[in-house]
Each structure stands twice: as structure tokens, then as C-alpha cells.
Amino acid sequence: MAKNKMLTKNVFQITTVFLVLLFCDVTFSFKFEDDKFLPPENFKDMRTDEIIKFYGYPGEEHKVLTEDGYILSNFRLANPGGYPILLLHGMTATSDSFLLRGPRYDMSFLLWKRGYDVWMWNARGNIYSTEHVNMTYKDEKFFLFSIQEYGQYDTPASIDYILNMTGHTSVITIGHSNGCGNVLTMAALRPEYNDKVLLNIMWGQAVMLKYELFKGMMEMSYSMYTRYMNFDHDQSVMKKGSEKLELVKAFCNPESPLLSSLCLMFMGLVSGPNSNQTDFYAVKRMMTKFPAGSSMNAFKQMMQNMRSGEYKPLSYGVTENMRRYGTREPSPYPLGEVKIPTAMYYSCCNDFLSSKADNKLLKNKLTNVIKFQTISYKKFNHGDFLWAKDGYELLYKDVLVLIHKYTPSKYRSEIPIL
Template sequence: MFIELSIIIFLSTLTGHTCSTLPELLKDLPPSLQDEVYLKVPKIITKYHYPVETHEVTTDDGYLLVLHRIVPIKKPHKGAVLVMHGILASSADWIITGPRNGLGYILADEGYDVWLGNARGNRYSRNHINLSPDSKKFWNFSWHEIGSYDIPAMIDHIIETTGQSKIFHIGHSQGTTTFYVMCSLRPEYNNKIRAHFSLAPVAFVNHMFSPIFQTLAKGNIIIEDMVDLIDLNEVMPKGGFVSLLGQTVCGINTMTKILCGNTLFAICGFNPKQLNTTILPLILAHIPAGSSTKQLLHYAQEINSGKFHQYDYGFFSNLKRYSSWKSPNYDLSKITAPLYFFYSTNDWISSSRDVNDFAKKLTSLRGKFLVSDYGFDHMDYLFGIQAPQLVYHKILSLMTRH
């Protein structure tokens, strides 16, 4: 009954609404930060006196993507690094915790040329040379297309702009998935990467704990059919099915209801120990940033299959698309770029069991690091109070090897 009710909620409320609690929370945000609730990423970066550029990249299939570049202050710089967000997220993830804690600023302070990517469909990359975001065709993509088209286009643009032959890549959650997709389907891009750093690696997900994703997986076929029937193609940035279901799953007190009312926190969970509640209104103002429904459904398929594979369109459509009734697995033997994994034991999305199983299948894994705080969760890689000490500083140390 719970699954059927969840599907009804999904169909009726996915388009969502703005979180009504945000204006109430703003009064607790320090006055010096209140303007950042309404500012976009370039303006926030400029506020802290970092030089910033906005670049637009066109993919081979016509999507217009935005990259935010923090130009290195220190000269000569140590190399370019592309930093990719996870599902329902954006380039804001890496800077809204401020210059002392945001990975984008920390990398820039160390002399790196920082490029913050925005995948198709989020608030910064909602354009196409022909398609409108109001059309069904615009949203006909999952993270497969982001890995096949978006990441290669960004890498090529960075290399062309900087004149470097190789760059670093850092990804969180879906930002790791898309990197593995790229390297397996377009293996020539392995040679354009100095090293890749996976924060909460996501490939195999059959041990994913997230109650939201588990619900989607159990009702996957029904939800896919209904989404297609009524053209419910976009997970809106605010509210909707996921946030309402999240409040039911983890609404214990006022704070948890606020967090679970946010789509991304409802999916990923949260850790009160690491969460800086002072800047919570700022975080809630910038996430979630939107995605296609198909991105969520693709992960739900993999929970059921236990495999890392391309999107399953069903028997007959698979035959037409793949010349096989099954969707093909990604060829992990094609991934040859140097890899480093950071994972934790309290992650609703990136299960330590799945990470360890995935690691055994890779030949270019150089290091696998379990975060020492056993309460560290999926969102702490972005907003955790101790993220710099527990994760970012180790990344900086490893980057010097390449």
C-alpha cells in the first residue's frame, strides 16, 4: 500500500512548490550572507574577490552547458580541474559554504584553475540549440547522456582554453557516475585526465539505502509508464513527490522536516553532527537545482538489476536501440585513468559494500579512503563542517603526485 500511495503522490506532486520554510529560516542567517540566497554562483564568487568567468559549451547533441571558472590567483597555476556536482545539484555546491570551506575556493587558493561544471537540465544549463525545456524531448536524457556528451564537451573546452593536454577531475555522487560512463564509452578521454577523485562513488547501487530510491525501484515500471504517459519529465528544483515522501520517512522534528522537505536531503539523508545549521538557509536556497526524471529512474533500474548498465527501455525498444533485449553493461575495463575513491559507512547513496565491489573490478584504482568519521554521510562531502580536514586536504595531497 505504501508503494501505491507513493506513486500517487509522485504523479500528483512532482512538479512541486517553493519551500515555505525558507523565508522563516532567513532571519537566522547572518546578515553578511543573506544576499547570497538570491545571488547566482558568479556573483557569490565575485563577492569574495575571486576572479570568475562564465563559459558556455555546446554538446554534440545540442545542449548548452555553463561552466563557472575560478581563475587562479597564484601564478603559475598548478593545472586545471573540472569539478562535477551530483544529481539535482549545481556548481553552487562547491562554493556556498564559503572561502574557508568550499572546495572550489580551496582549490583556487592552492593555485589550481578551477572549472565548476553544470550538467544539462540544472538551473544553469537549461538551454538547447533547438529544443525548449518545456518540451518532452529536452528532458529525454539520463546520466548516461551527461557522461557521453556533457563531460567530454567540458573537458575539450577546458583543454582548448587553457592549452593543457590533461586536467584533473573531481566528482561527487552522480558526478562520479558520469565520469565512469565517459571513460567506458569514450576511452580516449582517459588520456586527457591526470587523475580522478570520486567523492561517494556511485556505479553499482544494489545496496543503496535511500528510502526514496528504494521506493522508486519497487514501483519502477509503473512510475516509468505513468511519467511517459503524462509527460512528467523534470524533477523540479523545489518540493514535489520526493520532498513530501521524505517528510514522511524522516520527519521527526522541525529540523528534520525542513531537511526532508528538500528533495536532495530527502534522497541523500543528513548528518546533524556535520551540518552547519547557520548556513542551512543558504544551502536550501541553492539546492536542489533540478534534473530529469529519467536520471532518478536510471538509478532505480540499477537497484533492481544489481548491475552498472545503460538505460533499460524494455524488451522491444532495447532490441531496436541496442540489438539486444537487455541494456548493455558499461565496460569497466575501458576505465584506465588514475582513480581515487573516498567513501563512508553512513552514506544512504554510496554504500560501502557497493564501493568495495566496484573497486575490485577496476585496474586503475590508485587509492581507496574510508572517511574516519563513521557518521559522515552523502551530503557531508559538500557541506560537512569537517569536509576540508577529512577529505579536501587529502585530495590536495594526492593531486601533487600527478
Template sequence: MALRAQVVSKLIWTTSLLLLGATLFLLPAELSNDAKSYLRYPKDSYLNFTTRSTNRGYITEEHTVTTEDGYVLTVFHLRSGKKPPGALRRPPVVMMHGLLMSSDTWLDAGPHAALAYLLADAHFDLWLGNVRGNHYGKRHTTLDPQKDSEFWDFSTDEMGLYDVPATIDYVLNQTGASQVNYIGFSQGAGTFLIMCSERPEHCGKARSLIALAPATRLRHTKSLLLKLTGSQLNTYESLLSAIGVKEVFSLGGFGQKVLSFLCKYNIFRNFVCKRCIAILDSYHAGSIKPKTLRVLYGHFPAGTSVRTMARYGQALYSEGYRKYDYGETNNIKVYGTPTAPFHNLSAVHVPTYILHGNNDRLVDPADVRWLANSLPNVLERAEVDDPMWNHLDFMYSQHIRKLVLPKVLQYLAKYSEVDL
């Protein structure tokens, strides 16, 4: 009887949570921070970058960058708030997030593990960028993302052509430096390579590139979710555009709301939240703390365009790092050739360090090795010293301090000096 009562109690509790969740998600507006606090969401899951980092004693500033084609992006300047302050290391470091992420992702593992906090503690001058389409990049000088479908006519090509160069130029202008060190995770590394291919004069503005699990060609990916969504969105992009669907996986969307709510509870954390990561990447037992799982779904996914996801669908079948494929007729109009050309990786002369995981199902080690062999100035390609290290571990693992930070500090030390 006791066991039966326990089972019934769990069923009632689970059903109640699901009904409450369904009610919340049917509301037309996003819950206020006060409401989320009342419902016991972790604060770090709903506070913005500035508030989160400032609450932990870091010095944070919000800056606005406008690209040549009118997109308005938020960039965050993060420094240590330790007293007495240490000597700042130069040049400044630009950090760029991955697909469906934002600058928030660099903080989600918390002050003892998140790479941005750890590098700020080491007195690096950090500038954390955002790209068009996420919640920090949904403004434009003339277009309204809610009304103008043209706002969403972009892929990673435009991010590399406009967003990354604009961010670097802004940081150089603000700091008076002549170069930056650049850390890119996944898409954030791939868009840097696009910048170098299309705007080689900007490549020289980086003293070094640290590419964490760089996403370019994805022929060997084993990610079930990427294979499904990328290939399907590539197939049906025109149809979706015709019916007005241009944005996907937005922050505040149904899926993100569901995960953010359910992952607060132990009863769902293993069954739902960990499995979502496993479907996207791979399962690495004990790597991501339960607290981090409760936080990360408050910021992920952060949104992008259908075309960006379609671009990743195309990368599943490409033998190289190609530009966006518009189809034969439109390729001739855009590129002058029936097939989309490859990005010119030989133009990436910046000293490059690549760090990746052996258990990465999104960016397979075979594709990373291909990229390392395709770039002209790779000083080191290294695997994280954990055979189970996967793609998302670079952002969310509790072991970043031990397994990633030493390598990143080693790389940065060669191209940094102390500002006395």
C-alpha cells in the same frame, strides 16, 4: 498562563509563516532577488555562482559549452583572487556535481568549508561543470525545454557520452593543456566512468580521477527517498511521459520553494530541513551548519529528467553498472540485445582515487567496494575518518577542510605541478 501564552504565540507565528509561504508558492513567477532580500533570504541562497564567488573575492568567469547533440551548458572558471597571486597549479581541474545539483553546490558550505573555495585558495585552476537538465543546462540549439518534450529524453548515459567530454574538451581548448584532473561527486563520478566506457579516447584526457562517493550500482542503498522516487519513476516513466511530465525536482519548483522559504526559520529547521536530508541520506549531528542549511535549499534540488531518476531506480536492482534499460523491445532497437548492456568499467585506465563515507545511505560502502574492485587502476579507496560521514557531507559539512581537503590535496599533488 505564561506557558499557554507562549504556546499560542508560537502557533500564531508558525501559522503566519505557513500562510505567507503558501501565498509565495502560489505566485506564477519566481520571486525577484530584491523580494528575497526583503524577505531576508540569505544572499548565497539566491545569487548565482558568479555573483556569489565574486563577492567573496574570487576571480570567476562564465563560459558556454555546446555538446555534440546541441545542449548548451554553463561552465564556471574559478580562481583565487588573493593578492599577491600565487603560482597557478596545473593541469586545470574539472569538478562535476551530483544528482539534482549544480555547480552552485560546490560553494554552499561557504568559504571556510566548500571544496571549490578551498581548492581555489590552494591556487588550483578550477572549471566547474553542469549537466543537461539543471538550471545551468536548460538550453539547446534547437529544442525548447518548455515546449519540446524531446529535450528531456536523456539519462546519465547521455551526460557521460556528451556533457562530460564536451566540458573536458572545452577546458583543454581554453587552457592549452593536454590533460585535466577530474573531481566528480556522486553522479559526477559515475558519468566520468560512462565517458571512459563509451569514449575511451577521452579517458586519456584525464590525468587522474578523484571520485567522491561515486554513484554507479546502488543495490545496497538505504536511502528511503531514492528507493521511493527512483523505483516509482522507473515504473511510471511511460505514463508520466504520456501526460507530458518529463522534468522533476526543478529549481523553482514547489518543493524547492517550500524548503528554501521554511529553512530560513529556526522553528522549521530541525523539524523539516534536517529531516529532509535524513530521509535522503542519513543524519550526522553537527556536521552541517544552520547557515549552510539556510543556503543549500536555495540551489537544491536543481532539476533533472524523469528518465534520469528512473535510471537510478533501475540501479537499485542491477548487479552491475548498466546502461539505461528501455525494455526488451526497445533495448533490441537501441543496443541490439534484449537486456541493457553493462558499461565497460575495464576501459577506465585513468589513475583513480575513491573517497567515501561509512555512514552513506545513498551510495552504500558495499557498492563502493564493488566499484573499486571493478576498476583496473584504483590507487586508493579510503573512507573519510569519521564513522558518521555520509553522502551529502562531501558538499555541505563544516568539516570538509579537516576531513576531505587533505586527501584531495594529497591526490592532486601527485598529478599537478606549479605553473611558474
């Protein structure tokens, strides 16, 4: 009997030592290097999970299957057990847009440090999401999707995947630019998902575009592209490996001082000029992965909404509209049906892609806007949401406080937000 007790005690001690060693190995296997510099020319050849690991943090890739057969490559800044947050990039961007400045400054890393499990979405058709169960990336049919599919299929699939992986029943979402429409479209078309998003945060929404300051230039660029550049009627836009994308990459080559300077000037013009918040290395990193691919239908829907001043599905012409929608023209998305608590952050005066008037227009269409916040710096532009030098004081701190408030109490960090 005594011998059995001694054996049990030894087994227990050995097991305890093994678990401690295992825990220590997991704990100290990450060597955080927050101040490590990532050159833009290296950034362009790295995937999202590789960028995360470059700084010593846990990065993962996850394949997500949508209901209509697309396979999305989403990435995770892994914090198992933490409350999940999903970041949604803008048009023709990627998950890399949330990793432009490094662990000391990027919202993705700031959330991870407060215990959140951070997930980053990639839209169908961009450089990461190039797979389908029945089609190849080279098939023209692969790109017969519009903005609607981002909200109707991609975002619900991503949320369900996260919930199945983590055991949680809801997530918090943060969208930038066009990515702000994903959750709204989802909740409007699929009401059951209203309960799966605890809080929806929008940065520089590009949902309502009626009063966009860059509207004239967008109209001209779209017309020139469809008439003179897209002579082969390609259904993709700047897809991975295309000649058009290679030309853009050559123009924005981070290794060329002249070309990268011209590229920076262009980004400043599009985002909003004369901001003193621009982190030039962050912009150079962004431009190595932007544009990252989308579809002509997505751009067509965006232009139609810009012209109509509404947020509604793509119009395919009377005959096809009757078949798809049962009406000659598609009706606007029922945004009044969105029940998710929503916070809107916007620039008052210098965001050429998201005007103050359009933010107010969207606010009036929603029924549960719990925060409508203008950025205090008047020259804050569209790109500054991602790379502002004073991003923490101007935006991220307030967002962290709001997220903390909505996070279930048992998942809240005890670290003060200073």
C-alpha cells in the same frame, strides 16, 4: 642617432610603467573577503559566478556546446595559467554545491588558493543548463536524456572546452555522488578521453547502488512519484519554473525557521543521520538550489541500476533496446576499460546513498584504483563531503596531497599543506 636612442628609451620606460600599472590593477582589483557571511536567502538568488564574486574572487560563466546540441552553463573560479580541475556535482544539484561554506572551507577555493584553475560543470536540464540549439526548455524532447548523456556528451564537451581555453592537454576531476559516474561513463564509451584526465577523484560514489542503505525509501518515493504525482507523464523532474519545484522551495524556505528545520531533518535522513559535521547554514544554502532539475529517464536509469546491481545504460524495453543496443537488455558499461588513475573516498557506516559494500563493488570493477580511502569519522554522511565542519582534516587535506602528487611539477604550489 642619439635622439632615436633617447626616444626608444622613453617609449620603453613608458611601456614598462604602463605594464606595471596594468599588472597592479589586475592584481589588486580583487578584494578577497573570506569571512564575509552570505545569508541563504541571498544565496538562492545568486548565480555561481556571483557567489564567487561576492567573496571578491574571479568568477566567470562559460557556455559549452555538446555534440547533441545542448548548451551547458559551466562556471570558472578563474586562475589562468594554473592546472585545470573540473568539479562534477551530483544528481539534480548544481555548481553551487561546491560553494556552500565560503573561501576558508570549500574545496573549490582551497584549490584556487593553491594555484589551480577551477571549473564547475552543470548538467543538462538543471537550472543553469536550459538551452539547446534546436529545442526550448519547454519542449518535452529536451528532457529525453538519461544519466548516460552526462558522461557521453556533457563531460567530454566540458573537458574539451577547458583544454581549448587553457592550452592544457589534461585535467583533474572531482565528482560527488552521481557525478562520479560521468568520467567513468566517458572513459568507458569514449576511450580517447582516458588520456585527457590525469586523475579522477570520487567522493561518495553513486555509481553502484546495489546495497544502498536508502534503497527501500528510494524505491517507494520513485513509485509514488510516477504513479500519483507525475500524472501528466512529464519527462522532466523538478525543472526550473515548475509547480513541483516551487512546492519544494516553499517547503525549504530559508526565511521560515519551522520549514527550514523540517527541510534540514529531511536532508539528514536522506544523507545519513546523527552526523555532528553538519553546517546548517551550508545545508540551507544547498536547499535553495536543490533539487535543480533533471529528467525522468535519468531517475529511471538510476532505479534500474539500483534494482539490477549493475551500472548500465537505460533499458527502453525489448524493441527499443534491440534498435539502440542490438540486444534485448543493455550490457553493463565496460568499466574495466577505464584506465584513468582513480581515487575513491567513502564513508564506512553512515552514508545512506553510498554504502561501503557498493564502493567495494565498484573498486573491484575498475583496474586502476590508486587510493581507496574511508573517512575516519564513522558518522560522516553523504552531504558531509560538501559541508562538513571538519572537512579539511577529514577529507580535503588528503585530497590536496594526492592532487599535488599528480599535478605536473611546474604547476605545483610551493605552499605547504598543513
